[in-house]
Amino acid sequence: MKTAARVFALLTILSLVLAACVAPVAAPAAPAEVAAPAEAAPAEAAPAEGAAAAVPAPAGKNGMPVVGLVMKSLANEFFKTMEEGAVAYQQGRGDFTLIPVGMNSETDIDTQISAVENFIVQDVDLICLAPADSVGLVAPAKKAIDAGITVVNFDVKLDDKALTEAGLQDLVFVGPDNEEGAYLAGVALAEALGEGGKVVIIEGNPGADNATMRKNGFVRAAEEFGLEVLESTTAHWETEEANTLMTNLITKYPDMQGVMAANDSMALGVVKAIEAAGLTGQIQVVGFDNIGAVQELIKEGKMLATIDQFGPMLATMCVETGFRMINGEDITGWSKTPVQLVTAETLK
Ligand code: ALL
Numbered sequence: 001m002k003t004a005a006r007v008f009a010l011l012t013i014l015s016l017v018l019a020a021c022v023a024p025v026a027a028p029a030a031p032a033e034v035a036a037p038a039e040a041a042p043a044e045a046a047p048a049e050g051a052a053a054a055v056p057a058p059a060g061k062n063g064m065p066v067v068g069l070v071m072k073s074l075a076n077e078f079f080k081t082m083e084e085g086a087v088a089y090q091q092g093r094g095d096f097t098l099i100p101v102g103m104n105s106e107t108d109i110d111t112q113i114s115a116v117e118n119f120i121v122q123d124v125d126l127i128c129l130a131p132a133d134s135v136g137l138v139a140p141a142k143k144a145i146d147a148g149i150t151v152v153n154f155d156v157k158l159d160d161k162a163l164t165e166a167g168l169q170d171l172v173f174v175g176p177d178n179e180e181g182a183y184l185a186g187v188a189l190a191e192a193l194g195e196g197g198k199v200v201i202i203e204g205n206p207g208a209d210n211a212t213m214r215k216n217g218f219v220r221a222a223e224e225f226g227l228e229v230l231e232s233t234t235a236h237w238e239t240e241e242a243n244t245l246m247t248n249l250i251t252k253y254p255d256m257q258g259v260m261a262a263n264d265s266m267a268l269g270v271v272k273a274i275e276a277a278g279l280t281g282q283i284q285v286v287g288f289d290n291i292g293a294v295q296e297l298i299k300e301g302k303m304l305a306t307i308d309q310f311g312p313m314l315a316t317m318c319v320e321t322g323f324r325m326i327n328g329e330d331i332t333g334w335s336k337t338p339v340q341l342v343t344a345e346t347l348k
Pocket of ligand 1: 072073076078106130155156210237262263264265288289
């Protein structure tokens with residue numbers, strides 16, 4: 001099977017599994033059990049290329065429906081992989097047009113705003129939006145909805161207060177329980193270090209809801225298992241910034257034993273700083289995303305764990321949710337996607 005067909009087949013299976021186990025839940029306030037996708041079925045058992053799609057594509061305004069996929073930095077392997085997965089999914093189905101858009105840096109909110117504006121001008125059928133800033137992208141989302149475009153928020157939740165003020169309190173969100181995912185990573189670190197372990201938290205971009213949630217999850221694990229948090233500070237999701245920050249933190253806290261990085265891009269910078277200081281093996285690192293580069297570090301023993309949040313599936317779930325809405329289903333609230341701890345053991 002060709003790679004695209006294989007990815008499509010796998011995503012189709014994951015979608016079917018999720019359609020069964022992921023129901024929209026009313027409020028993000030009370031997270032239910034987070035399930036990992038059940039047994040990944042072997043790709044060979046997947047439906048053949050061209051098989052019926054899980055959710056039928058709706059009629060588009062001008063023929064085939066057009067989907068605008070708004071992501072964040074494509075320099076981040078997480079979004080690169082997401083884009084590839086979404087493109088493979090679109091090619092496997094062939095019944096809609098996909099326009100993926102990314103940014104050059106994690107904080108380039110203006111590019112995202114203009115991407116949404118462009119999609120409004122193009123009058124696309126659906127916008128899947130992973131906002132770089134949870135408040136800043138509410139107004140463009142509202143403008144798109146007012147223009148008759150279906151909008152599904154995914155990956156990073158838009159801010160509840162800003163949504164309510166815009167009258168969009170029911171806007172659907174497709175994404176993981178970031179607090180729970182970070183908690184799982186924190187527990188893995190706590191188990192490795194034992195009570196009293198000294199750690200730092202490297203936070204994501206403070207304007208993004210998932211950055212806040214991940215920090216909260218790390219802190220919960222630290223409190224529950226008696227880790228001492230020396231400092232919690234941001235590197236805005238970026239590798240280079242995390243590298244510089246970590247270099248300084250190593251000097252500031254010579255007794256540091258662990259790092260909780262809110263995404264894998266930052267974990268890469270952290271591990272580089274640890275190597276440069278000759279401290280490999282003495283400071284344990286956990287991340288979030290399960291990018292390929294981090295899987296290698298985990299296998300080499302340079303990182304302890306990460307959290308898989310199944311990036312390509314986030315995008316395809318977003319598209320399918322939007323299709324169902326355009327097809328007439330009334331979907332609101334949180335469609336929860338899975339998170340799963342990844343360690344050297346699980347990568348075997
Ligand atoms: C979040 C994603 C990833 C990513 C980060 C950087 O929205 O969930 O963890 O690494 O953004 O933009």
